[in-house]
Amino acid sequence: MTRMLVTGGTGFVGTYMVNLLRDLGYQVSSTSHSRPEQANHFYLDLTNTSNVQAVIQQVKPTHIIHLAGQSSVQHSWKFKQQTFDINLSGTINLLDAILKFSPDCRVLSVGSSEEYGCVDQKDTQIDEMYFTRPMSPYGVSKLSSGLICMQYAKAYCLDIVHTRTFNHIGPGQSLGFVTQDFAQQIAQIQLGKRQPVIHVGNLESIRDFTDVRDIVKAYERLLFSSSTGEIFNVCSGVGIKMADILKTLIDISNVKINIQRDPEKMRPSDVPILVGNNDKITSATGWAPQIGVAASLADILHDRWSK
Ligand code: GDD
Numbered sequence: 001m002t003r004m005l006v007t008g009g010t011g012f013v014g015t016y017m018v019n020l021l022r023d024l025g026y027q028v029s030s031t032s033h034s035r036p037e038q039a040n041h042f043y044l045d046l047t048n049t050s051n052v053q054a055v056i057q058q059v060k061p062t063h064i065i066h067l068a069g070q071s072s073v074q075h076s077w078k079f080k081q082q083t084f085d086i087n088l089s090g091t092i093n094l095l096d097a098i099l100k101f102s103p104d105c106r107v108l109s110v111g112s113s114e115e116y117g118c119v120d121q122k123d124t125q126i127d128e129m130y131f132t133r134p135m136s137p138y139g140v141s142k143l144s145s146g147l148i149c150m151q152y153a154k155a156y157c158l159d160i161v162h163t164r165t166f167n168h169i170g171p172g173q174s175l176g177f178v179t180q181d182f183a184q185q186i187a188q189i190q191l192g193k194r195q196p197v198i199h200v201g202n203l204e205s206i207r208d209f210t211d212v213r214d215i216v217k218a219y220e221r222l223l224f225s226s227s228t229g230e231i232f233n234v235c236s237g238v239g240i241k242m243a244d245i246l247k248t249l250i251d252i253s254n255v256k257i258n259i260q261r262d263p264e265k266m267r268p269s270d271v272p273i274l275v276g277n278n279d280k281i282t283s284a285t286g287w288a289p290q291i292g293v294a295a296s297l298a299d300i301l302h303d304r305w306s307k
Pocket of ligand 1 (some may be wrong): 071072073074111112113114165166167168176177178179181182199200201202203205206207242265267270271274
């Protein structure tokens with residue numbers, strides 16, 4: 001009997017993940033840090049060892065998708081310790097609980113392209129063998145949680161796969177991430193709720209965006225068709241400059257907007273370019289993204305109108 005557990009199951013990616021797995025007919029439990037317990041949903045504070053152990057003992061999952069975490073690079077500059085407590089110590093708590101109560105469980109640990117960090121400009125599509133030189137506390141926390149996962153796979157024979165997921169976007173993501181921050185301001189301008197001036201951060205960085213609805217399909221495939229102890233990029237392979245993301249959103253909105261740089265939105269250091277090579281996941285699982293960035297951005301803007 002397959003018993004799925006999605007940590008962070010009420011978050012941005014978690015909500016899509018739980019819905020996909022339930023649509024596919026799986027029995028799914030989820031956890032979150034904010035919602036009270038109800039049928040198939042558990043309160044989980046990853047930093048609380050006994051809470052983590054109790055949830056794993058109760059659910060005895062056969063498969064876990066570990067999405068819970070501190071996911072904002074920006075936030076990690078202000079809250080470094082909290083980022084490590086949740087992303088690294090929290091993952092260790094989870095792995096120890098799995099070892100104790102569900103040692104045969106398959107685990108998908110969701111990491112980040114921020115683990116690569118500093119990328120040479122000439123290296124256009126980086127693969128899983130590329131250097132890891134993170135440039136943010138968040139990137140270090142994800143790299144170290146991925147490393148500890150790989151150690152548990154080797155030392156204790158836990159069945160773990162780790163992803164390096166590049167930027168993912170879609171309706172429902174919270175403010176604090178670039179497409180939402182842009183879309184929210186544009187939507188308010190369209191609705192006449194603010195002056196036609198948008199405040200932005202670094203527009204020179206280049207990122208590789210995939211729609212969240214494609215990302216969760218990749219996770220489901222990796223759960224069933226990848227070898228243990230492996231690391232997989234989850235990405236589109238296409239780099240887009242933030243200036244072009246902004247231009248596309250403004251073009252969709254069809255309003256005239258002045259752009260203003262906001263020093264508050266700049267980071268102490270920001271990875272200039274992160275574009276992935278997805279050959280490994282494609283050949284292991286057959287996965288490929290289906291939804292283009294322009295379609296995602298249109299959906300995000302429409303969603304922001306109603307908020
Ligand atoms: N958030 C934000 N808001 N970012 C802005 C803004 C703004 O108003 N203006 C420009 N940027 C730039 C940032 O400096 C960065 O270069 C880029 O837009 C993307 O920023 P985010 O959307 O905050 O994402 P991220 O790349 O830092 O991190 C995301 O992707 C990772 C994978 O690479 C997150 O989703 C992480 O959880 C994920 O692991």
